[in-house]
Structure formats: C-alpha cells, structure tokens
Amino acid sequence: MQQKRVYENLFKRCDSGLIVLFDPDRTKLSEAVKKIEKLNRNDMIKAYFVGSSFQTSFGLDEYVKGVKDNTDLPVIMFPSSHSQLSKHADAMLYMSLISGRNPYLLIGEQLRMVPFIVETGIETIPTGYILVDGGKITSVEFMSNTKPIPRDKKDLVAYHAKAGELFGFKLIYLEAGSGALYHVPFEVIKATSSFLDIPVIVGGGFKNIKDIENAIKSGAKHVVVGTAVEKEMLFV
Numbered sequence: 001m002q003q004k005r006v007y008e009n010l011f012k013r014c015d016s017g018l019i020v021l022f023d024p025d026r027t028k029l030s031e032a033v034k035k036i037e038k039l040n041r042n043d044m045i046k047a048y049f050v051g052s053s054f055q056t057s058f059g060l061d062e063y064v065k066g067v068k069d070n071t072d073l074p075v076i077m078f079p080s081s082h083s084q085l086s087k088h089a090d091a092m093l094y095m096s097l098i099s100g101r102n103p104y105l106l107i108g109e110q111l112r113m114v115p116f117i118v119e120t121g122i123e124t125i126p127t128g129y130i131l132v133d134g135g136k137i138t139s140v141e142f143m144s145n146t147k148p149i150p151r152d153k154k155d156l157v158a159y160h161a162k163a164g165e166l167f168g169f170k171l172i173y174l175e176a177g178s179g180a181l182y183h184v185p186f187e188v189i190k191a192t193s194s195f196l197d198i199p200v201i202v203g204g205g206f207k208n209i210k211d212i213e214n215a216i217k218s219g220a221k222h223v224v225v226g227t228a229v230e231k232e233m234l235f236v
C-alpha cells in the first residue's frame with residue numbers, strides 16, 4: 001500500500017507554485033520527458049498532472065510511468081473519465097463537476113472509478129471542480145455538456161465552492177478550461193479562497209509568470225498550466 005501523503009505534502013505543507021499538466025493527446029511522451037528534465041530544475045514546479053478532456057491516444061499507463069520515472073515530484077491523474085486512470089500515478093483527483101448539472105459528471109463517472117480505486121489503493125483527492133467562463137467554448141465545456149459560471153459572478157463561484165467544502169471535498173479546482181482566452185479573474189479566486197478553509201487551485205488560460213504570481217497572491221494554492229508549457233511560452 002502506498003503512503004497516502006500527496007494531499008498533505010502538496011496542499012498543506014508545500015509552498016505555493018505551479019502544477020504542470022501534460023495532456024497525452026497533445027504532448028507525446030518523448031516531448032514530455034524532454035520538458036520534464038528542464039521543469040524539474042525549477043523550484044516553482046510542485047507536481048505534474050496527467051489528463052485530457054477526450055483521450056484519443058492509447059498507452060496511458062506507459063505515459064504516466066514515463067513521467068513518473070523522470071521526476072521525484074508527485075504525478076497525479078486528472079481524469080475526465082473512468083477510462084483515464086493509471087496505477088503508476090501517486091494519486092488521482094477524484095472530481096465532481098459541481099458547477100454543472102450533469103448527473104453523470106456529478107456521480108456517474110466517479111462510481112465507475114470505484115473498482116480501480118479499491119483494487120489499486122491509489123490515493124484519491126476529493127475535488128470539487130468548478131468551471132468558470134474563460135471567454136470561449138473550451139473542450140471541457142463542450143465535452144461535459146455543462147455551462148460554466150459567468151466570470152463576473154464571483155459570489156456564485158464562491159458559493160458553489162463552499163457547497164463543495166460542506167460536502168467534504170478537500171480541494172476546489174477553479175477551471176477556465178484548457179486554452180481559455182482569459183484565466184479565472186483574480187477577484188473570483190480571492191472571493192472563493194477567502195470563503196473556504198480548504199485549498200483552491202486554479203487553471204486554464206495562464207500564459208505568464210506575473211498572472212500566475214497574482215493568482216497565488218489572490219489565494220490560489222497552486223496554478224495549473226498546460227498550454228503555455230506545451231507551446232513553450234513558459235520555461236523555455
């Protein structure tokens with residue numbers, strides 16, 4: 001049985017920083033490994049997520065193992081479905097899309113994940129996942145068939161997050177969607193994180209260090225970045 005310490009170490013003990021997301025549909029393992037060599041040397045990077053909104057590629061197990069073999073940082077699954085799980089990950093976000101009203105993403109996928117979780121004993125991080133409008137229809141909005149919360153409704157975001165905390169989620173993920181035109185506004189991050197006792201992470205549309213630092217100053221524990229690393233806009 002693994003030591004289930006990822007949550008404590010990454011969200012309670014660790015300084016704030018960046019989590020880099022690798023989407024196997026968009027970055028081949030060989031490219032990811034090259035990037036990881038550089039990223040590992042950067043103190044701002046605290047963990048890696050692996051996940052995809054669709055997962056058209058095969059060989060997820062091999063991919064996660066490849067990432068894991070090249071870093072000492074935690075490697076965490078960020079699954080959009082029960083078919084996106086790997087025993088090689090250190091932990092997985094066990095997410096419910098609580099901004100949406102699609103029952104399959106509130107409890108259906110999660111139910112199908114149970115046999116894998118029980119069989120492997122993998123650490124689960126119960127996560128309330130909240131989609132906030134990022135200025136365009138992103139894959140997560142389209143695939144989830146849910147509406148994001150309007151970006152000027154900070155109270156609505158904060159109340160969804162509080163409901164998640166009251167349900168017992170241990171983490172809130174504010175998501176503008178990968179490749180969003182605009183990241184979640186700082187005032188939304190601030191209103192949400194100051195209303196909660198559990199950590200908040202934020203992702204989608206972050207393209208520069210200044211915005212990442214401002215998101216952390218606004219109360220985000222970590223910022224998740226995928227596209228900017230993939231396209232070498234950051235850390236080149």
Ligand code: 1GP
Nearest residue numbers: 178179203204205226227
């Ligand atoms: C997606 O929040 C992540 O779930 C990352 O988004 O690709 O826009 O950085 P980006």
